[in-house]
Amino acid sequence: MMFDPEKIRALILDMDGVLWRGDEAIGDLPAIFTQIERLGYGVVLATNNATKSIQQFVEKLASFGVRIEPWQVINSAQATAHYLSQQHPTGGPVFIVGEKGLAEILQEKGFYVSDENPLAVIAALDRGLNYEKLRKATLFIRAGVPFIGTNPDRTFPTPEGQVPGAGSVLALLEAASEVAPLVIGKPNPVMYQFALERLGTSPEETLIVGDRLETDIAGSQQLGSPCALVLSGVTNEESAWEWEPAPDLIVADLANVIRELKFLSGKK
Ligand SMILES: [Mg+2]
Incomplete structure (x- = not known):
């Protein structure tokens, strides 16, 4: 699959290891989300964590100064309900x-x-x-x-x-x-298909960002979406480069994903 940065219209972001570690934000989240909005990308946050409610994630983001609507957050319990209702x-x-x-x-x-x-x-x-x-x-x-x-x-x-x-x-x-x-949770692409429905984008138009190879990256590769691995969570650089096929981007953190995307797509 070819990664064409000019085609990207939306992002699916993992949370733990991408947006925060525990209660500590990774980078200047308000600035990062402002930049995402300025570049015109849609955003959905997708997590396997089903122990917290959607509202709790919305509140956690708010505590870091980021406003996210409940429809922009999905967890594996919702993806399971979505899968079951398809059946x-x-x-x-x-x-x-x-x-x-x-x-x-x-x-x-x-x-x-x-x-x-x-x-x-x-x-x-x-x-x-x-x-x-x-x-x-x-x-x-x-x-x-x-x-x-x-x-x-x-x-x-x-x-x-x-x-x-x-x-x-x-x-x-x-x-x-x-x-x-x-x-149903990641790496099952059902989770990402559900996110794409919310975003109204195709797999090629959506960049998936995560910190874990065997869930975030494996799931996006099964789906056929381009993916970015960030080194701000559980994966070190050595194992990132060993993964086959390689993620489309391997960068330090989310701020660098946005910087690369802006540069590669030629957006102002
Ligand atoms: Mg994670």
Whole structure:
């Protein structure tokens, strides 16, 4: 796939490692977003993190001085609901191993929680996990009900250290059912297709920016979008250059992505 900077009309940005590390902004975010707006690029922020609500991300951006509308933020729970409604446009019963937030997002698409003939077992991080839920989910999956996971992240960081995430719940259910889940979060391009629908752009017109090779970069390459790897997060320069095929851009941080894009596209 050829990267043509002049064609770019929108950006899909990862958040952790691109916009911030923990509670620390990476670069002058208000200046970066002003520049993006001036260059006329649409923006959607896409994260695998389904433990925070859309509103919480909007508020975190606001605390860094950046105004983002709720439609510009998507997480893996929303992408899962989007995927499921493509399969079942009228909704229906689903069995959920997950929290209230996930059930609410699915409800918006006409899905309701039931253990009567569910269309799918949807598994995610569940801080109220119990044996009964795991038992039922395992039996459904063993009986052939499709097994879908929101995101593959096995842990997520807290001030005390790494704690179990959605991927750990999926690993448990996979061990019990002997069925691997279909996981919707990055690197599955479903997440990015959903973002493209919000932006109204094609893959070639959209630059995907992330800090993780096996999720952000692998997902954009599956989709056929150009991608930029930033070295402000979890990936070091050496492993960035080893990745095949190489990301279209490898730069220090988001500010440099915008600078390169401006230069390469010849925009003023
Ligand atoms: Mg990241």
